[in-house]
Amino acid sequence: MHNPIQQKRALVTLALTTFMALPIASNAADSTTRPSTQANTNIITPRIVGGEIASQQNWPWMTAYVLTSQAVNTSLSVNSALYQTQHFTSGPSGNVSGEIVSCGDGLQPCVNVQKKICLIKRGTNTFAEKALNCETSGGVGAIIYNNVEGLISGTVGTDFSGRIPLVAVTQTEGEQLLDLVGETAEISVSAVSNLRQDATCGASFLGDKWVLTAAHCVDSSNAFLFQMNVGEYDLSDGAENASPIANIYIHPDYDADAINNDIALVELTESINAPAVRLASDTTTREAAIANSTATVAGWGGRTGYVAGEGPTSNYPNILHQVDLTLLSNEQCEREFSNGTITNAMICATSIIEQGSCQGDSGGPLVINTNEGLQQVGIVSFGVGCADPEYSGVYTRVAEFTDWLDALTEGIAIQQLQDFGIVPVNFATSASLKVVNNSGTTTNVNFNIEGDTAFSLDASDCNTLAPSASCQLVVNYNPQTTGDDLAKIIISTNDNIKVSQAKLVGFAVGPANSLSGVAGPSNNNLSWYSGGDKAWVSNATEGVESGNIGDREESILLALINGSGSLNFDWGVSSEVNEEEGEDPFDILQLYIDGQLIEYISGEVDVHTYADENTPLTLGDGFHLITWVYSKDPATAEGEDKGFVQNVTFIADQVVTPPTAPTPTEPTPSQPSSNNASGGATTWLLLVIASVIWVRRKSS
Structure with a gap:
């Protein structure tokens, strides 16, 4: 397969995938919910379920993979109960209390809210309009709750004229507050921001400037926006200790579909003075697995378990948690998964009750207690459900990669x-x-x-x-x-x-000259190519369509454009729809420009003109690769299972030729009498472009 999008949807009879739900920081000690990016799948990346608060002195090398940001502290309490809140960017600060009044969607000024707090549901009008409708009615503060699961991350705009503090809560908590209408709520929004951190994965410190984590944690274009916080324990403080990342070494044989060789070494910009974890040898790891020894995993993942096919999780803590599990041999573990899912690069750990790791714990360490102290045997990688007693959690077997790690850190x-x-x-x-x-x-x-x-x-x-x-x-x-x-x-x-x-x-x-004039008007600035598992072909009515591909295949259409100008085209798709935002995309038509994913569409989308704010795409000087890729997974086939492209039009910018200077009749010392530069046509076949970047599968 050559998919540039990691489909990660199906392997054997189970849907195998890894993903991370980016956490939303809480102002309370423990978060109760976080938005989930769960794909349409059963296998997820883990978190601690059924465990306990970890002892800080036992995990001095524990590391959090975090995103730091300046944030405003907010709080909401009703009858002494704290609720998870989020501030609105550019919103006013203040501390208020008052009786809760339900104000519906906040489309109109609220009734009977004088000196009270408005409870408003997210809807069609802006957050600023909701807040102003509350304030003009006499409200002293506003609580806006989501109309989908997860917290709101929004703004009232820099020109907001309101003066009352407002906070956001989740849909679940908003519905709970509806039952508390008439009770007194207290809202606090700080006037100053502070540095905070949101952890999306765990990791372990190897010493000097090296950190070990899972490949799927750092396999994204924004990985360098995150930092590593070595020795972290309580995420509610210590964000200033996070260290920038200098380099990320993902194992070259990492397979995102099979979740194999799921390991990455992260180099920090500076050395850290902190204790380092010791990695278990191959012999120690193998003997511990055969003996079904006790192993311990730690992380900041959610603490609500669920069986295969259910979910998502919730209840993410700020304090590091741990849980004891039982190691399995790979032969024992393979009986649960079958069909070669478990490789030599993996090790499994299980519990007969609902305990284990899950979302948010990815990349964290699995350790055993030996005669020489704690040693790391695994990295949290994937599982079926979350702490489902029918399935073991699967971890990267660290001992398989000691030579690889040594070569990077010492060679x-x-x-x-x-x-x-x-x-x-x-x-x-x-x-x-x-x-x-x-x-x-x-x-x-x-x-x-x-x-x-x-x-x-x-x-x-x-x-x-x-x-x-x-x-x-x-x-x-x-x-x-x-x-x-x-x-x-x-x-x-x-x-x-x-x-x-x-x-x-x-x-x-390869070249697809037959598509010239079919996908769009013939143009000397544009050349057509197609390939993949099946090439694109002429559509019976108009334009071109993707080839008849099967499961885990793709069909590629590529236009090579020479020079600056404007690009426009029509496109559509008939496929299985991607209903949930944030899930791993499948059965989609993707648009790439010079290797960068611009957009994808799925479902039943009629052929229409692609436009960004109704203007054509503008291309600069040089050569450009415009690529459409239709790819599909093996889960479901709906519609025609094809992508469509029509009317590809490139209008080159006109080149203004400056007037030619008169030719002197005699050469002067500053101007030679002849042009000694050799001329020639440098064709696109010889062009070297160093800026073309493509995000493709990294499977071997």
């Missing part, structure tokens, strides 16, 4: 994967990979490619590396045939220094 480290994405055949592109000498020895470094000849190297900047020095290795990709290209960069030195490797991936599609 010559290189970016682990370079994916060139989907390009036209005979189209040359390049990228730079950072190489770092993490050993203590100056060494000569050699680079070779093992695999497809579509890749080549320029290592002129990387011949010799001193300790801690880095260089840029240039990798060229120029596919001569269609289909997948795969290779590895093999590193060697003149010393016995450990070395890492890098995987190179690319996919080429």
Whole structure:
């Protein structure tokens, strides 16, 4: 498969997936609900269920993968009960109390709310309008509750003229407050903001500047926006201790579909003075699993369990929690999953009661107590349901990756994967990979490619590396045939220094001249390509449609455009609909521009003009790759199961040629009498574009 979107939907008879629900910080000690991004699937990333508060001194190397932000403290209490709240950006500060009055959707000024607090449901008018309707009626504060699950993250706008404090609560808590109409509520919104952190995964500190976590935690384009908070215990404070990330090394054989080799090494910008966890050896891990030894997992994930097919979770704590489980051999674990789901890169832990890890605990450590103290045997990876006693939790087996970790932390480290994405055949592109000498020895470094000849190297900047020095290795990709290209960069030195490797991936599609004039008017600035599992074909009525693909396949249409101008097209789709926002997309038609995902559509969407605020897409100078990909999963097939594209039109900008200066009759010292520069047509086939980035699957 060559899907640029990780479908992660089906494997054997179970729906296997990993995902993270980004937490919303609470002002109370314990959060009660968080919005879920649960996909239409049973297997999720874990959190602690049925456990207890962890002892801080036992987890000094525990690390939280956090997003820090300046936030306003808010609170809401009714009859001494605290509710989870969120402030509205640009909203006024203040402390008020008053009787709760239900004001419906807040579309009109509220009745009988003088010196009272308005309880308003989110609806069609703006938050600012709701607040002003409350204030003009005499209300002293407002509580706005969501009309879908999860907290509201909203604003009243920078030009908001209201003066009453307002807070947001979840749909569930808003409905609970409806039963408390007439009771006295107290609202507090701080006038100043403070730094806070939201944890989305756990991790473990290996010492110096290295942190270990799950690959699926950091496998996203915004991973570097997060930080690692080493030695964290209580998420409600300590956000200022979080450390920026310098590099992320995801294992090159990480498979997001099978959730295999789910491991990543994170390098921080500076060394941290903190205790480090010890990793268990292969022998220790194997013997502990065979003996069904007790293992302990810790994290900040939600604490509400559910069986396969149900969910989502809730009740996320700020304080680190832990739970004891029983290790299983892989043979024991495979009986629960079957069909080769459990690999040598995994280890399982279970409980006969509803205990385990789940959403929010991903990336955290699974440890055993040995004669030499606590040692980490696993990384929280995935599970079926959440603490479902019928299924064990699955963890990355750390001992399988000690050589890989050592090569990165103590030897010559290189970016682990370079994916060139989907390009036209005979189209040359390049990228730079950072190489770092993490050993203590100056060494000569050699680079070779093992695999497809579509890749080549320029290592002129990387011949010799001193300790801690880095260089840029240039990798060229120029596919001569269609289909997948795969290779590895093999590193060697003149010393016995450990070395890492890098995987190179690319996919080429062939010319589709028959689509010229069908997908859109013929144009010298535009060339057509198609491929994948099935190429796009002419539609019986108009335009083109994706090929007849099967489960886990894709059909690719690519337009190569030369020069600046405006682009417009019509598109539509007939497929299974993606009903829930935030779930892993499936059966979709995707639009990419120069490797960046712009939008996708699914369901029954009539062919219509694509427009951003009713204006065509504007392309700058140079070459551009416009790619449409229809891909599908094996869960359900609905409609025609196809994507459609019509009327692709590119209008090139007019080039204004400046007036030609008169030719002098005699040469002067400052102007030669002849032009010695050699001319020639540099075709698109020879173009090297270093900026083309494509987010594709990282499976081997």
